Amino acid sequence: MRPAEPLPGSVQPAASDLAIRIVHDNCPGVAGMKTAWGFSALVTGLEKVILFDTGSDGALLLENLARLEIDPGRIDIVVLSHLHGDHTGGLAGLLQANPRVQVCLPASFPARFKEVVQGYGATLHEIAGPQEICRDVHTTGVLGRRLKEQALAIRTPRGLVVLTGCAHPGITRILQTVRRLHPEDLFLVLGGFHLEWVTTWKIAAILRVFRSHGVRYVAPTHCSSDKARRLFQQDYGPACLDIGVGKTIALADLTT
Template sequence: MEKISATIIYDNNLYKQGLETAWGFSALITGAEKTILFDTGGDGPILLGNMEKLGIEPSSIDTIVLSHIDGDHTGGLGSFLEKNNNVTIYLLKTFPKRFKDNVQTAGAKMVEVEQSVKICENVYSTGRLGNLKKEQSLIIQTDKGLLVITGCAHPGIVKIVNTAKDLLKDDILFAMGGFHLEWSPRSKIEKVISAFEQLNVKYAAPSHCSGQKARNLFEEHFGKNYINIGAGKTITTQDLQ
């Protein structure tokens, strides 16, 4: 596959000065067959404002993947659809009927996800994971390994990474997004880091609900293979060894 890029549009961590931060997550994936917006943050004006500052046209996006129902990942969708409703939205079948009705009323196409599904060439959803908080994550297959992008990792980041490896039988080049470790003790974070090592995750890029303590510990462990991300950061596979 050609070069894949992931740009963080919306995050509570700042990477590029001039962008607005708020609790939530959204990332743009380019270079695949489809141009994918993964999650939409919690606030439409912030999402669209950051897109404008980053030179991203809403009309360039044809696919949206929503990791889970929480407002800090779906709150920007309505504002986005006012700019571009010519998109296909992949959301979990368990999303409330009212939410799905609003998507259809806005004129967007919708795919309800239960099992793992192929979104386009080399791009997959993990399918629904988790019991209490149901969530899907994004997997992108490249010639360097798998890219795993998570919203909040409510089902557990290690489980998500394991699922990606099991589905596509390849090593993980990087795991990026919310790892849901903000409120975890150091001992749990260290167990996750140890599991990443055993699973041969090459690069780690925790953001959103990962928490600063976890970000610091991942940086200590991964060194140059830790990627500091926040709103405005772009990671490309070309830059990863």
């Protein structure tokens, strides 16, 4: 999966055109886009077009992609964060539309799941430890004991962009892991933070961890909970990005 080394003297394209579009989310965003429980985000502006998670419903995912005029045939790599159906349920629909993708999933996924993916003709990459997915994109490797989950860290000229699915291993543990693996600053953390049923006191402690790591922007969605989204909004102000299905977070627009 490691791309060829650039030729000596060639300029490494930095991910300054990075854009993340939320294509499946239970949090509403843009009018006309359909919501359903789950999460999926399309990442462009990199060496490869990446779909991070697939939401719960393939038909809805494809419908939302069509509404955003995104051809599923453009997707090169699908990264699945963890086994829950609200992140993997849309995969079959996506593979029917585009079977020529690479699917990066935790090695702990059931054998039957992997067989089905390969049955569509997709290439399987089983993830255990941290590794490069494509240029500028690294997985944290699979974290968590019971519920295995991977997150992505994307290198940009502004710092690292971290993408989380449900953050079952703990959002703070994911941030600590990214910090351990990469020297760059944390610029943006986006995705599900898994803060439903978490007390206000605990969320305040989590916010302190975000601040201690110097996270510049946050975009909590999916399973982050309304309460946590409100508390992040209060703490981060405009640097807590308005996010939901159909919204685009473009690196170039984050100017502060």
